[in-house]
Amino acid sequence: MDFDGSDQPVPDGGELGSAPVAVKISIAGGFGVGKTTMVGALTEIQPLRTEECMTEPGAAIDHNDGVENKRTTTVAMDFGRITISSDVVVYLFGMPGQSRFWFMWDDLSRGALGAVVLADTRRLADCFPAIDYFEHRDTPFVVALNCFEGVRQHELDEVRLALDIDRHVPVVRCDARERESCRDTLVTLVNHSIDMLEAPAPAPSGTAV
Ligand SMILES: Nc1nc2c(ncn2[C@@H]2O[C@H](COP(=O)(O)OP(=O)(O)O)[C@@H](O)[C@H]2O)c(=O)[nH]1
Numbered sequence: 001m002d003f004d005g006s007d008q009p010v011p012d013g014g015e016l017g018s019a020p021v022a023v024k025i026s027i028a029g030g031f032g033v034g035k036t037t038m039v040g041a042l043t044e045i046q047p048l049r050t051e052e053c054m055t056e057p058g059a060a061i062d063h064n065d066g067v068e069n070k071r072t073t074t075v076a077m078d079f080g081r082i083t084i085s086s087d088v089v090v091y092l093f094g095m096p097g098q099s100r101f102w103f104m105w106d107d108l109s110r111g112a113l114g115a116v117v118l119a120d121t122r123r124l125a126d127c128f129p130a131i132d133y134f135e136h137r138d139t140p141f142v143v144a145l146n147c148f149e150g151v152r153q154h155e156l157d158e159v160r161l162a163l164d165i166d167r168h169v170p171v172v173r174c175d176a177r178e179r180e181s182c183r184d185t186l187v188t189l190v191n192h193s194i195d196m197l198e199a200p201a202p203a204p205s206g207t208a209v
Pocket residue numbers: 029030031032033034035036037038067069070071073074097146147148149174175176177
């Protein structure tokens with residue numbers, strides 16, 4: 001048993017070792033881009049969903065161009081879980097895309113290892129708020145182009161240019177309905193997050209390098 005300087009004993013590593021490490025990952029992006037679909041494809045448990053039917057008044061606010069068949073919308077969050085091993089469990093938090101729910105983003109993304117920003121090339125601008133959000137918080141993120149059928153496949157470099165994101169931010173293609181494709185996206189994110197953690201801190205401005 002170790003002590004942390006207070007009166008309270010702190011369990012040693014052996015006792016802590018029984019609880020798996022929890023890794024939190026955010027899934028973000030605009031309305032109808034496939035966030036709920038991705039969490040559902042990845043989770044090993046019944047996903048927690050907060051879907052509600054879309055209504056006439058909402059149609060004026062939630063533009064479903066390109067996803068006209070969409071009948072429901074997430075009104076809070078999606079939640080899923082992936083057990084990697086007895087030591088590591090990943091928790092997935094799908095963040096609501098509509099601007100009226102952005103007030104929840106801080107709570108849903110706090111402590112996240114990183115984020116997947118899903119993008120639909122037919123409505124690319126819809127992912128700008130999520131990209132801005134993670135850029136300003138220095139949260140590692142990858143941009144994943146959800147490849148909806150029948151849509152021209154843009155080159156990844158074209159999309160990177162259009163989004164004006166840093167060269168080090170990975171841009172990948174995925175199919176939010178396919179578990180393996182989503183898994184590959186998460187692997188890219190985790191590797192990117194590790195790279196960011198290991199990257200040397202930038203020199204303070206004005207310091208000669
Ligand atoms: N064809 C196709 N449809 C998709 C794909 N991903 C999601 N969808 C559909 O697009 C709609 C919007 O997806 P949803 O996950 O609800 O979007 P969210 O608003 O970001 O949570 C749903 O009807 C999905 O079935 C995809 O990769 N291909």
